[in-house]
Every structure is written in structure tokens, then in C-alpha cells.
């Protein structure tokens with residue numbers, strides 16, 4: 001049976017002055033509804049390119065992406081993206097930033113009161129109700145990322161795409177946001193694809209870790225199912241043998257089997 005999301009034999013060539021550059025070669029990945037999938041791999045291997053193809057921002061040269069039986073050819077609110085550097089409109093308050101997304105998806109379909117309740121609900125999911133009327137310049141980097149996540153969730157996307165969402169944050173803020181994301185995930189059961197460089201983050205959050213080979217012509221080297229029971233608690237996992245096994249598998253893949261050669 002077809003999976004919810006199929007990345008089907010995807011290859012992409014970028015035009016360069018020296019001819020086409022094959023960034024991805026024959027990437028195949030099947031994702032179930034509600035699965036949390038992390039993509040990990042060395043810098044420049046093609047993680048963002050995979051995400052941009054799923055997001056409809058790039059077109060595959062060969063193959064394609066099928067979401068719930070429909071081919072993806074352009075960007076759409078059914079695939080909301082959260083970037084590493086929050087992309088909030090600086091002249092709008094946190095509430096208004098989420099409102100813009102909600103109106104674009106639900107305007108004309110839901111009443112004003114329903115939309116207001118929905119915006120407030122999503123802000124409370126990321127624990128930002130207290131600052132909803134502040135401007136982005138008045139809140140911290142971690143809080144901005146929370147608003148970015150609320151905005152993405154508020155569109156009720158079929159797939160939430162996260163490109164190193166916590167990469168620019170300090171370790172403690174990052175840990176808080178990972179915990180929040182796990183809580184939200186437990187409540188909403190979103191289908192998520194997240195790019196990360198952080199092995200612990202990948203094991204903590206994921207149902208599946210996709211490990212990419214080095215480019216050019218990068219592909220998927222290995223897919224590992226993470227069968228740790230949920231809810232997951234970082235403190236308890238520190239001494240968990242299975243957790244450490246998953247962690248060492250990813251480290252081994254990245255630093256032994258597919259170590260990046262530095263020129």
C-alpha cells in the first residue's frame with residue numbers, strides 16, 4: 001500500500017557554469033502519517049534540497065514527491081516550513097504573524113471568532129500566550145522560533161517541514177523547545193520531517209532517522225527506526241541502553257562509514 005508521503009526516485013541536477021551538478025541521486029523515502037522523521041548528514045550532502053523538493057520550492061529532475069496520492073509540484077500550505085532563522089514579519093506582532101497564516105488558509109471558511117480562538121490555541125501550544133501582542137524585536141530567539149512553529153502548526157499542514165529549527169539556539173533553549181515539540185507531537189500527531197545536525201536531538205525526537213551519504217549525488221545511506229517508547233524523557237534516556245545504541249549507530253554512520261573527507 002502507498003505510504004502517506006512518498007519521495008519517489010528523486011534526483012536533481014542544478015545548473016552550474018561547468019554543467020549540471022547532480023546534488024541528489026535516486027532518493028527514496030516512504031513516510032507514514034504521524035511519523036516524525038529526522039534527516040541527518042554532513043554539511044552540503046543535500047538535506048535542505050530534499051526538504052525544498054518536498055516543500056515544492058525545487059523541482060526534481062527525475063522522480064517526484066507524492067503526498068496523499070497527489071503529486072507535489074509547487075509550494076502549498078499543506079507543507080508548512082519552519083526555517084533555522086525564524087522568518088517572522090518584524091512589523092507584525094506575534095499574534096498578527098500567526099493570524100496572517102491562519103487567514104491565508106482559513107479566511108472565508110471560518111468565522112472571525114473561530115480564527116481568533118484558533119490563533120490563541122496555537123500560541124498557547126507553544127507557550128507564548130503571554131507575549132502574543134509583542135513584536136518579534138521584543139522577544140528572544142527561542143521565543144521567535146516558538147512563534148514560527150505556532151504559525152506553521154496553525155495552517156494544519158499535512159506535513160511539517162523543519163530545517164534545523166533549533167540550530168541557532170543555545171543548548172538550554174534548544175532542550176526546552178525539543179520538549180515542547182514532543183508535547184505538541186503527542187497531542188497532534190503531526191507528520192514531521194526535520195533536518196538536524198544533532199545526533200541526540202534526532203534520537204530523542206524521531207520515529208525514524210534518515211542518514212544521508214555525502215554528496216555529490218547524495219542518496220539515503222540508511223534508515224533507522226527508533227523504537228523508544230513515548231513519552232520520552234531526556235534524563236531517563238541518558239542511561240538507557242537502547243538510546244545509547246541508536247545514538248552510537250548514527251555516530252558510527254556519520255564518522256566512520258561516511259566520514260566527510262576534508263580537502
Ligand SMILES: Nc1ncnc2c1ncn2[C@@H]1O[C@H](COP(=O)(O)OP(=O)(O)OP(=O)(O)O)[C@@H](O)[C@H]1O
Pocket residue numbers: 014015021023041042043044045046047048049050215
Ligand atoms: N540552487 C542551487 N544551485 C546550485 N547548487 C546547489 C543549489 N542548492 C544546493 N546546491 C548544492 O547542492 C548540494 C546540497 O546542498 P544542501 O543545501 O541541500 O545541503 P545540506 O545538507 O542541507 O547542507 P547544510 O547542512 O550545510 O545546510 C551542495 O553541494 C550545494 O552546493
